[in-house]
Amino acid sequence: MLNKKFGVILLAAGRSTRFGQNKLLTLINDRPMLLETFAVYRQCFDLISVIINPEDVQVQELLIRLQINYLICPGADKGMGESLSFGVTQNSEWDGWFIALSDMPYIQVSTLSALKKSLQKHQIVAPRYNMQRGNPVGFSRHYYSQLCLLSGDCGAQNMLQEHAQTVELIDVDDQGVIIDIDRVEDVFFR
Numbered sequence: 001m002l003n004k005k006f007g008v009i010l011l012a013a014g015r016s017t018r019f020g021q022n023k024l025l026t027l028i029n030d031r032p033m034l035l036e037t038f039a040v041y042r043q044c045f046d047l048i049s050v051i052i053n054p055e056d057v058q059v060q061e062l063l064i065r066l067q068i069n070y071l072i073c074p075g076a077d078k079g080m081g082e083s084l085s086f087g088v089t090q091n092s093e094w095d096g097w098f099i100a101l102s103d104m105p106y107i108q109v110s111t112l113s114a115l116k117k118s119l120q121k122h123q124i125v126a127p128r129y130n131m132q133r134g135n136p137v138g139f140s141r142h143y144y145s146q147l148c149l150l151s152g153d154c155g156a157q158n159m160l161q162e163h164a165q166t167v168e169l170i171d172v173d174d175q176g177v178i179i180d181i182d183r184v185e186d187v188f189f190r
Helices: 033-042 057-065 080-090 109-119 141-148 157-162 184-188
Strands: 006-012 047-052 070-072 096-101 124-129 137-140 167-171
Touching (some): 006 033, 006 080, 033 047, 033 057, 033 096, 033 109, 047 057, 047 080, 057 070, 070 080, 080 096, 096 109, 109 124, 109 137, 109 167
Parallel strands (some): 006 047, 006 096, 047 070, 124 167
Antiparallel strands (some): 096 137, 124 137
């Protein structure tokens, strides 16, 4: 079946502890990082669900003002796995989920298009830059139950290791798939 209904779970529920302030509001190309990342994904996906922390009132107000779909994850403080499983569970009608990190605004739209196309044929897809696996990672409906059981802080890492032979790696010329912004100096990696 072609043209499956794929969406993006945009994880934005972290605490920015290494950054020292709410990094999602840090300006990248004159807009908050979260909006910069969202805008890249919006060019390729109609379905995007931003997962936020219940205590992040500033991000919630920003998303409300811009009428961007978001979900508040009650267990966000338990870790990325909790936010990921919550997002997938809340979007159970999708045929596949791209798990994206809101602090990775430098990904190219061409990379997202290639990944989306590849998930039409494969069970798990991920970009690879310079022999290093990056993000986002796409999972087909086949992995719905397993994604819903994730918890803790490792996200889907264990799943990717367990199903390593199933992961279709797409080689890309896009350093943005491995650049996440954890510290202030990461904003200026280019």
